[in-house]
Amino acid sequence: AMQIAGSHYDQDLWFRKTNNNPAQPWSKILAVSGTNSSLGWLTNGNSNTSSATNFIGTTDAQDFVFKTNNTENMRITNGGYVGIGSATPAQKLSVEGGNIQVGELIPAIGVGRDLIFGDQFSNSDAIHFVRENIGLNLSKLTLVLGDDYGATIANDQFNIEATNSPIPVLSVHTGTISVGVGTNAPAYRLHVLDGHAASTSSDGLASALLSPDGCVELFRNRVSTPNGKAYIDFKDNASDDLDFRIEQYNPLGSVANQVLNYYSPLSPRTLSMRNDNGFIGMGLNFDLHSAETRLHIVEDNMAQGITNDLLLLDHYHNNADWTPILQRNARGTEAAPANLQTNDALGGLLMIGRAGGVNSIMSYINSNYSGNGSTVSSNLFFGTSALNRVMIDQLGNVGIGTMSPAQRLTIEGGDVQIGEIMPVTGVGRRLMFTDIGNSTDAMFFQRENIVLDASNLNLYIGDNQGSGPTVSDKFNVMTTNNAMPIFTVDAGTYSVGIGNTDPLATLDLRGPVKYAFAAGTGAGSDGPSRAIIPAADGGSRMNDWPNGWGGGLSTWDIVGSSAFFFNYIIRSDERLKKDIVTMNTNITESYMQLRPVTYLLKKQTPETEGLHYGFIAQEVAKLFPSIVTKDSGLEGATIGMNYQALIAPTVHVVQEQQNTITNLQTQLQELSRKLDEQNKLLQLLMQDRK
16 A cells, blocks of 8 residues: 655655555655755756755765666765775775776877875875876876975885785885885885795796895706706996806706806806705816816816916914814714714825826825824825825824834935035035024034035034033934943034043043954055054154054054053164164163062053052153153143163163173183182192092
């Protein structure tokens, strides 16, 4: 049923169709007055309206809906949000299920309408999108970010950000002309914070990635592009000249042959690194081979036309630091290192040369561990021609020609040469035995060229500046198991001792002497096996060796305590003598005054102990002064006498005595004859008496 009702309160007329439903709502009936005013909006428009009282919309908390074809296409919510294609707009304008177009018909060249994001209080600093036709079928869409006339530290910005994050996804700053991705404060033209920047090929076989941890990742599929290269080029201008390149190169398309190269066109063999083992190559021809060791350096002068040092280390410092080439060695793994064991290799340097068509070890330096796993101990070896030549052991001993040096320097199987090219006259290098704390008192051997083809080897034994008159620098020759030197040179007394350390004479020999030379080889000899000691004044010596003698010692005087020999011969050639006079009786008288004595020496030795027979030289000097030596006057000097000089006086005395005996015998015989005659006469007389 149709129901119509009126209201006395507001004079409105209402109607409804109940359809047997008493709860059906009422609808107002609009009426048009004669002035064309209406309480509703007419399809041909309304007049005499007031914006304060006349409007299309709702007066309660309901949305205002626009429909076409009985389908809602736009809604204004009771909160003032406009939705196009959306029944629940969340913003002032929400468009859903379609595009938004801003523009008009514009000429071939010119600007169109703007999509403005303006500040109603600062229209001059509006931010807007605008289309501009720059040529036929050529257009650009420009985002204008204000006029950037703000404070000096502020920038007009265009930010793209998530609703639940204060950090924009993209931030464009006009003041610094910079773009930030993941940051609203870009410090560079393009600043990506905590994210990646990537470029990939459409087929997915290659890509370039810049990661937030400062890494650049380049990818090229090795199967699809076996000879392809992923690289980074560095240029100093916009032209196409390459200054430096870092590339990943895979010439054979396998994992084991991939290398990372660093090079430039002027030096195409700069640096490479293999991916399978980390081997690094410098100067390699990548198409021939990759690095074969941890560090592989090639200097191909013929191919490159240049000559360079293979390795140069410069170290500038202000302290005692040193520049190491460090190699650390341990058993086990990097995560779980273990102690070394005896003879483990510590490292080395091999020098390999090509000979006979093959590469062979020529020279090397290597080291091994010589400890027990808990001690610091090592040996160092130097080799040439693939053989060990020099060794420095764990104690610091150096061996040349031996791998088991027993001393600081042990040389085996060769000579030692110390020297240099010297002038005709001058001194050479020294073999020094020095006291590090007293370098002025050095002892050393030194060669000296005195003239052409004539040289001296001098032994300098300190400066002889020791403390005290009895202390002097010495050169001793001794055995390792005897503290007494065999030979001593005393620089303080300019003397030589054999068998003693305190020579009391220019040559002080204590002990037995044996002299033997092969025929014609004796030093200073002039015949078979003859040792000659000249006089101190350089005078001539006697060397008239008897015929058949085998040689011996030729000198002037011999001083000693005892002499033991089989024969003793004194020269008595008349040709050596003059003023020959027969001894007279005066000799006998002096001879008869000699006093033979027995005596003991005050200072005895095994050779001189016991009772001695002789004379007192001072007593003999009064009788025979010529056979007694003169007193030298030196402290401790003694006098002696020529015992053999008493032989002739003894012979003279014996001869005189013999003559006396002969005369007495003659006289006795005569007396005996006469006595016999007297006895005969006496017998005759006695017979006559009978």
